[in-house]
Amino acid sequence: MVVPFFVAATIAVIATLFAITRTNAVHSLLNLIVAILSLAVIFYTLGAPFAAALEVIVYAGAIVVLLLFVVMMLNLGRQAVAEERTLLTTRVWILPALLAAALLVELVVLLSARAPAARNSIVGPTEVGVALFGPYLVAVEIASFLLIAGIVGAFHLGRRLRPGSQGGQAGAPGAAVGGTPAGGVARERRQAAAGVLLGEDHPGGAE
C-alpha cells in the first residue's frame, strides 16, 4: 500500500499545482479532478474505501462538475485567458508562497512531534454508517438543513433581477430576506417566482 500512496501523493501535488496556476479555468478544473481522483486513491490506501468512493462521486462528480457548468456558462473566452496570464506575475505569488511555506513548516513541526502509530486497519462503510446513525445523528440532520439552505440560497442568489419600474405599485409585501425599499423588487420576486414556475428565467444573455 505504500507505493500507490506515494505515487498518488505525487500526482495529487502536481495536479493541484497545475490547478492553481492554469490560466484557463477549464484546464484548472480538469487538473482539480485529477487531484481529487488521486486523493481518492490515497483514501483507499489509508483504509477508507467509503470515503474514497464518496470523494469521487460527490466531489469530482458533483462539485467540480457544477464549477465546470458555471465556468462554461460565463463563457469568458480567449481574452480572459490572456488577461489571466498578465495577472500572474512573480510579485504576486512570491509572498503568498512564503506564507504558505511558513504554514507548512509549522504543520510539519507539529506533526513530527508525535510518535508513529502502530495500528492500521480498514474502516469499512458499515462502521461509518453505524457511526452516522448513532452518535452523529443530530449532525446528519443539521447537515441536511445545510443542504436545503444551500439549495434555496443558490437558487435565490442565482436569480436574474429584472429591471422593473421603480416605486409605482406598492407590491405585495413579499417576505423577502433582507427587505428592500423599492416596491419594484418585491414585484420582481413575484414575477421571478412566477417566471420560475412558468420556466421563464433565461440564463445567459445581456443583463
Added chain:
Amino acid sequence: MYSLLWLIPLLPLVGFLLLVFFGRGMPRTLAGIIGAGSVGVSALLTIIDGIGFLSAPPAAGFYAERLWSWVALPGFTIDVGFRFDALTLTMMAIITVVGFLIHLYSTEFMAEDGEFALFFAYMNLFVASMLLLVMADNLLVLYLGWEGVGLCSYLLIGFWYRDPENGAAARKAFIVTRIGDVAMLIGFAVIVANLGTLNIQELMRRAAGEWAVGSTLPILVAALLLGGAIGKSAQVPLQVWLPDAMAGPTPVSALIHAATMVTAGVYLIARTHVLYALAPPVQLAVAIIGLVTLLVAGFSAIAQVDLKRVLAYSTVSQIGYMFLGLGVGFYSAAMLHFMVHAFFKALLFLGAGAVILGQGDEHNMFKMGGLRRAMPLTFVTFLIGVASLSALPVVTAGFYSKEWILSGVWQSPHDGPLMWLLAGGVGVLLTSIYSFRALFIVFFGEQKIQTTHRPGVAIALPLVVLAVLSIGGGLVQFPPTIAKVNLFQSFIGPVFYGGLPGGAAASGAATNGGAVAVGGAAAGGPTEALLQIIASALSLIGVGIAYLLYRRGLPSHARLGEPAGFRGLKAFLFSGLGFDWLYGRLLVRPFLAVSSFLKGDFIEYLYVAIGAVNSGAGRLLASAQSGKVRWYLAGLALGAVVAVGLVVWL
C-alpha cells in the same frame, strides 16, 4: 525775572493744547498767531532772562528752581526742577529765537496746507519738549523732554501722512532713535543703582567722588549715554534716519533736524561731561565717532541730488564736528559750533524751502537752475549760509567756531595731528565742495523751472536775520591768532571747568582739553596760525573745485554737471555709503523673516500636528480596509500562520 522761567516752556505747551483741541475750526491767522506767538513770547522772556544773566550773573553761576516733587521714594527722589546756567541759556536762546524765526517762516510756507493749525500744534509741542529737555536738572525730566521731541519728530516727519513713504521715514526715525534711547535708559538704571540719584549735578558730584577714572562703571554709564546721544544726533552708526527725515516739511527740517533736536545728543554729553571725564576711552570714542561721521556724511553729501538731502548729510557731518569737539574735551568749542551751526543750517534749510516753494515743490537740484536772478534775496542769504558752512575765513561765523574746534583737535594727545588732518583737511574740503556744489547748481546756470512763488515777508525776514547771525554770530570768540576776544569762553567755560567739587580730575583737566580751554590760547601761536591758514585755504580750494565742476563744467561733462564715470562709486556715495543696505540685510530682513514666521503662530503648529498625526494614523489604518477580498484573505492567512506559529513555538 527768573521767577518767570517756568513760563518759557509753558507757553508753547499751552499753544499746543489750544491748537490741538481748537485748531480745526480756527482761522489761519489766529492759529498762526498762537503758534508763532507762543514761541515768540518765550523767546522774548529768554532774551530778558539772558540779559539778566549776563549783566548780573548769579553767584554760583546758575539759578536752580524746584517746581514740584515727582517721585518721592525713600532714598530716591525726583523733582521737576530747572537749572539755569550758561549752557542752558545758550540752548534756550537758540531754541526759542531760531524757533520763533522758523515759526514765522512757517506761517507763509505752510499757508496752503490743509492742516495748518495741527502743524503749529506739533511745532509748539516740540519747542516745549526741547525746552524741558535743556532746562531739566535731572535725567528723568530730561528724558521726558527727550521722548517728547522724539514724538514730535515722528509726528512732523510724517506730517503729510497720506503718502506712505513719509510714514515710513517717520517710523525709521523713531525706531533708530529708539535704539539709542534704550541704551540711555539702561544707563539711567545703572546710574540709579550705583549712585542713587538722577539729579545731574548731584550724580556728577557723587561719581567724581566714588568712581575712579577709567574704571568699569563710568565707562559703562558713559557708553550707554553715548548710545542715546548717537541715536538722537544721527551719528554713525545710527545716522541712517536723518536723510530720510527730509520727507517732512522744510520748517521741520530746519527746526528739528538742523538746529535743535539733533543737537540734544551734544547737549547730553556736554551736560554730563564729568562722566565722560571719568571714562577717557568713551570720550575718545566720542571723538572718533564724530570724526568718522563727519567724513562719512561729507562723502555722502557730495553725491546727493535732492537739495534737502545735501543739507541733511551736512547736518550729520557738522554734528560730527561737535562730537569731535566734545571728544577732545573742548566743550565750549562744541557749544559755540552748535550755536553757529544752528544759525547757518536753519538759514540754509529755510532758503532751501523758499527755493522748493518757488520751484513748485521740486527737490531735485539738477532740475533747477538760474535762481540767482529770479530769487535774489534767497540767493544772497543762501550764499551767506553756504559760506558760513564752509567756514570761509574771517567773514563768516562758521570760521570761528570750526577753527576753534580744530585748534583743540590738533592738540589732542590721541593722534591729534592725524585727526586734524582728517577733520580739518579732508572734512573742510568736502564741506565746501558739497555746499558750493549745491549753490552753483541751484542758483547759477539757466533757469529751468519758472518761479511760482516769490518769498513774502514771513519768509524773507527770518532769512535775513539768520544771515546776519551767520556772519556775526562768531564774533564772540576769536582765535588767539587774530584777536584776544574770549567772550564765549568766559561765558560758558565755568560750566565745564570750574566750580565743581572733586578737584581737577573731575573738571576735565585730565583731558587735554582742559589745558587748552582754560585759557583758550595755550596753543603755540605760529603753529596755530599755519593750521588756520591751511584750513582756510582748503575751504577756498573746495569752492574753486565746486566752481570748476558745476559752474563751468569740465570738458568731459556730457550733461548736467554729473561727473562722468565712477558710476559705482557715485551710487555708493549716493546711498550714504551703503549703511541702509547694510542694515537692511543685517537687521531688517532677519527681523522681518522672524516676525512673519511668528505671525504664522507656530505654536499652533504643535496642535495642528497632533491633529494631523491622528488623522494620518487614522487614514493609515483605514487603508487596511481596502475592500479587496484578497487583502482580507491575506490577513486571514497571516493571522493563521502567526497563531499556529505561536502554538508551535511557545
Added chain:
Amino acid sequence: MSAQLPDYALVLAGILFGMGLLGVLMRRNIIYILISVEVMLNAAGLAFIAAGSRLAQADGQVMFIFILTLAAAEASVGLALIIQFYRAYRTLDSDAAKDMRG
C-alpha cells in the same frame, strides 16, 4: 512502514492545504479562488481521513462526509454569488468589488 502512512498523509494534507492557500492569495479571478478553496477543503478532509485511519475509528470518515456536504453547499451558494457578481461588475476580477473600502 504502512503504519506511518497516516502521518505521511497528514504531511500531504499540509502540503495541499498550503497550495490551496497559495492559490487563494495569488489569484484574482474569483473562480480560481473558489477552486483553491475547494482544494483546501479537500486537504482538510484528507487530514481527517488520515486521523481516522490512524485511530482505526469511523469518526474520521464521518467528518469527511460532513466536510463534503459543507463543500457542496458552499460551492453552490458561492457559484450563485459569482454569477451575480459577474452580472453586476461584468468582470470576474475580485478587486473590482471594493466599494466597501474604508
